Amino acid sequence: MEASLAAAVFSANLTGPLWSDILTPFNTQTGKTPHMVRSIANAYRDAYGGLPKEVWVLSLALFVNRCGAMVLAFLTLYLTNKLGFTMVEAGGIFSVWGLGSMTGSWLGGKLVKPLGAIRTQIIGLTLAVPSLLLVPLFSSWWGVAGIVYLFSVFSESVRPANGVAVAQFTPPELHTRAFGLQRMAVNLGFSVGPAVGGLLANIDYVWLFVVDGITTGVGAIILLLSFGFRRYSKNKDAAARQKLAEGNQTKGSPLMDGQFVAFLLLMLAIGLVFFQFHATYPKYLEEHYQLDEVMIGLLFSVNTIIIVAVEMLLLNWVRRFSLLRTIGWGGFLACIGFGMLPLGSTYWFCILSMVVITVGEMFMFPLGSGYVAKRSLGRDQGMYMSWYAIMYSTAGTIAPLIGTAAYQRNPHLLWYVSTGVGVFAVAGFYLLSRKVAELKVA
Secondary structure, three states, X not given: OOOOHHHHHHOOOOOOHHHHHHHXXXXXXXXXXXXXXXXXXXXXXXXXXXXOHHHHHHHHHHHHHHHOOOHHHHHHHHHHHHOOOOHHHHHHHHHHHHHHHHHHHHHHHHHXXXXXXXXXXXXXXXXXXXXXXHHHHOOOHHHHHHHHHHHHHHHHOHHHHHHHHXXXXXXXXHHHHHHHHHHHHHHHHHHHHHHHHHHHHHHOOHHHHHHHHHHHHHHHHHHHHHHOOOOOOOOHHHHHHHHHHHHOOOOOXXXXXXXXXXXXXXXXXXXXXHHHHHOHHXXXXXXXXXXOHHHHHHHHHHHHHHHHHHHHHHHHHHHHOEHHHHHHHHHHHHHHHHHOHHHOOOXXXXXXHHHHHHHHHHHHHHHHHHHHHHHOOOOOXXXXXXXXXXXHHHHHHHHHHHHHHHHHHOOOHHHHHHHHHHHHHHXXXXXXXXXXXXXXXX
16 A cells, blocks of 8 residues: 555644544543553554564563663763863764774674574673773773773674574564564663663763663673573574574675665665764753753653653554655654754753654664564575664764764754755655565564
8 A cells, every 4th residue: 555654644634543543532422431541552462462572581681781871871971071072082982982883783793693693692791891891990082982992892792683683583574563672672771771870970970881881781691591691592482483594594795785785875874863862962952952961861761751652553553654665754854853953942842852853763763673674584684684783883983073073163053964864865765665675664
C-alpha cells in the first residue's frame, strides 16, 4: 500500500488504527473507560509480544549499562569547566573518541566470527571499566585523549556484536521490533543516567566516571550469568538459530553493495547533525538558554522518557510504510528539531525542540538497524553491522570538529545548516527507495 508518510506524520486527523484504538474510548457518549484501558494494554502487548527471551536479556544488560551512561552527556562541560579546555580542544577530544569508536566498531564486527557475538560483548564491556575509571587521573589534552580513545575502542566494540546477537536470536519479521526494544532499553537507562549525572556533576565530575564504570561492569556480569562465556546460547533452540544465521552467510564486503553504501552516506549526513547532541548542544543550552547541568540532564531525560513511552507503539504503527522513506522522514524531523534552537529562549522551547528531535529519532534509529538486519540476511552480518556502527563513529569523529569550529565562529550557524541537511536526507532516502526492492518497516 502506497501511503504518504508525510501526511500521516503531519496530519491533525488522528484516525490511524493505533490512534483510533486508543482515542475511541475517550468518547464521552460511550463512557467505556475499561475499554480505554484494554485498548492501551492491547497496543502495548502487540508491540512487545513474541520477542525471544534472549533479546530481553541483551536489552536488560544494555539498560543496566546505560543507567550509568552519563560521561558523554557531560564530557564537554567537564573538559571546559573543570579542565579549562577551549571548545576546539574539547571538540578534538570528541573526535578522538570518534576515532576510537571507528576502531572499536570495526574490531567488534571482526571478532564476531572467531569469538561469537556474546563473548565479544562481554570482553568489550569488561575492558571498558578500567579505562573509564582512569579518565579523571589525566588533565593534559594528550593524556585525556589517549585514555578516552581506549575507552571508546572497548565500549564501541560492543555495538556491532549486540546488533548481530539481536538479529541472530530474532526471526526477520521481528527485527524492527527487536531493535526497537534494544533502543528502548538503552534510552530507559539513558533517562536515568543524565538526570543522575547532572546531580553528580554538581558534586564532583569524577563521580560520573566512577558510576559509569560500575554500571558497565554490571552489564558484563548480566551477560556472563545469562549466557556464560560461550559462543552460542545455553538454550538449544536459541543456539540453533545462531548457528543457522552463521551458516547461511556468504562472503563479500558490504562496501561492494552500492545501495547499502548510499544508505550509509545518507545516515552519515544526518549523524553529523545528531552527534552535536554530546558536543556543541550542551554548551549551546548553557550559554544561549542559561541552563545548568541539572536542567540539561532533565532535558535529556525528556528525550528518553518519550522514547520509552511510545517508541514501540510507533514502530508497530508505521509497519505499513516504506522502510527507507520512513527513515528519511525521521532524519528530517531530527534535523528540524536542532534547526529550531536559535528561534527560542525559554526552557519550554528547549522541550519543544527536544520533542521534535525525539520523534525523528524514533523513526530513524531502530528502523535503520532493522534495515541493516534485513539487508544483511544471507551475507556477512557481522561486517554489515560493523560498517553501520563505523558510519556512526565517523559522524562522531567529524561532527565535533565541524560543530565546535562553527560554534566559535557563530553559535547559531550550525543549527541553521542542519535544516538544509534534513531536506537533503529525506530527498535522498526517497530516491534510494526507488532503487531498492520495496521493503516495509516490518
